[in-house]
Amino acid sequence: MNILWDIDPAARERYQMALGADAQQLTSVALVGRALQDNHDISQVVIGPDVDLAQACTLAESVRVDRPSLGVILLRHRLDVTAMAQALRSGIREVVAADDQTALADAVRRSRDLSAKLAGHVTSGQANEGKVITVFSAKGGVGKTTLSTNLATHLASSGLRTLLIDLDLAFGDVAISLQLLPTSSVHDAVVMSGHLDEQGLKSLVTHHGASGLDVVAAPPDPSDADRIPVNVVTELIRVARGYYDYIIVDTPPSFTEGVLAACDVSNLLVLIATLDIPAVKNLRIALDTLDMLGNPRDSRVIVLNRADAKVGLRAEDVVSAIKQPIAVSIPNSTNVPASINRGVAIVLDEPKHPVSVAIRELGDVQIRQRFNGHIDQPETRRGRALFGGSRR
Template sequence: MRILVVDDSGETREYLRKLLYFEQNLELVGAAADGEEGVEMARQLKPDLVLMDINMPGMDGITAADIISRELPTTRIVMMSVQREVEYLRRAMQAGAREFLIKPFSYDELMNVIGQVGSLSTPAPAIAAPTAPTEAVAPTPAVVPAVVAAVFSPRGGAGCSTIAVNLAVAVAGQRRAKVALLDFNFRFGALDAMLNLQPTRSIADLIQHLDGQQVDVDLVESVLLPHPTGLYLLAAPPSPEMADLVTTVHLENLLQALRSRFDYIIVDVGTALDDNALTALDAADRIFLVVTPDIPAIKNARLFLALSSGLDYPPEKIVLVLNQDNPRTGITAAAIEKHIQWRFGGVIPSDPRSALGAINRGVPLIMHNPSSPATKGFLALMDQVPEKEAAPAPQA
């Protein structure tokens, strides 16, 4: 991959030169000190990737990115900035940037972003900047809202995150659908790590934009992190105390915005049954209620099922899932069904080796070990996610 660096700081250009020096597949083909020079060098060198600073004297990085992405649509652009403001992020995304690096960044962060950008096979779909209406605009078909599936367990460590990740990957791959995966464990979310994604953006960047009546859907979408499997992750905030900033109003607005842009939304609700969790459970078309074969989990699942009728959730909204099924525990699926008077909609066998290997490598289990019995369980569970309705045919 041929890389061009555009940054007015000689120090940054030198730092990047050193970082890239020993990389076999990455070649630094040029370094420019401002936007104008950057555009000129991009035209001549036609690099695969441009690492672009935002604030530079003369032509700034966003203007330069805009020109480069128009003239060279296959060149990918990664913005670099010390400013974390989401305003910059949005403008950069509109200008065709595909990723963002916050300075100072480490070698790992750089490689991660280059890896992500490199694995995107299609040119960056620049989020259309608002433009004046042009001739003959095709009629937009009425948008069919996304199907929402929430994964919840009244017991920690039951496997909510594992199930949410694997369901999202399965749906994205098998149904060729646009899937958003939301980490609702705002305090200690870990889906970014489970998917080996650098959490350069998170729900924390959105909070102040989700207060009002008017929500900028483009902005919401631009904060999600693309994963090579085709799903998009909304990561949890970077530090635990930020969890307190998230309110139900934010989440209602968030879900509404994403519903108009995605085919499926999978929410890892986790174990807390608070207002935020209820917002997701209320909005869900299906709730995957996860239990493990142990007495406390079974007892809590039974409590939740009793509560769910008080919440006016119809029984068909809830899919009871047995995770970490293991005949050797002596507690069988049939015995649990009998005890809580509810049938399982899915059973995932226990496979601790694959589950742990997947988590530690940051690869979803169904990809880490396709022949695991747990993989078969996840794929079967996918059938319990209702198919999104087809969009009505456009009027002739």
């Protein structure tokens, strides 16, 4: 059931199409609070455009912990970025223009689906499955870990439940790149093989407080890499899909069994090219291998990293060699290794840096828009981790 909190008596009729005929209108925060206490069937609260932003945020803040499955959607006469960021930080799921009925209907539907999932009532399963995005390159050192950690951090800090799995099982450095101190790793999934459940998954993740990202780290001992059967990897991804919106997979620079399994279940492969002949050659081979394995071409995007490096090879040369367009170009910058050495994601630390802008473009246009048909929220540090607890 949906609640509309609006002081305008005509509001219920105006938004009826989006909210459903059984939506109930309430005119004050006190009435909304009481209704939420009395009626546990309320799954969405839509807050009208004239309600004070601070009051709306206070309500969202209070329910996000006590009742995380409750969706709060905010209507505004004008979508201004500061107000949107404040709203999303407080836990409001979406901010929609008051005169856009279609956008409101879409937001309500998405929020309802998410509420059902959070409340554990998903019945169809498939429709709400998390999207798996594998970041791969057959050549080492091209920026897979940089890209996967920053991409995952961006998605998580946008309020999406995001898990980053480090499948570079022998030499994974996701944890160190984010200054995490994991107490568990993919290797701990081995003993749970065949019966990995929510609790098991929870025990495997390390939480990144700054973004809300959850991470399954690579084993600390490289020799454990060989003791992780491929079915453990597929089970981990399959189970994680039920709990996260996005699962980003970082990989080693070769088609290991685990990488092939991840590619197999991925909704999107992000393949990295750089401006050097061996990297382009290896990308060409990787693309041919993926073709041979029946991987659909439209589920791949090419990212050119260090795209402006002056090394004699141009982006056009890469495109003509691989015969595929470049979706996103990430510039070369010493701020990238500097951010890794500080253990912070550049997208969070320097959001205006051209590298961060490019990575956000990948996340928002190539990923969120691809899978949702739109970008539902601006970037914000909302922190909706599954297993990390409260807002940071």
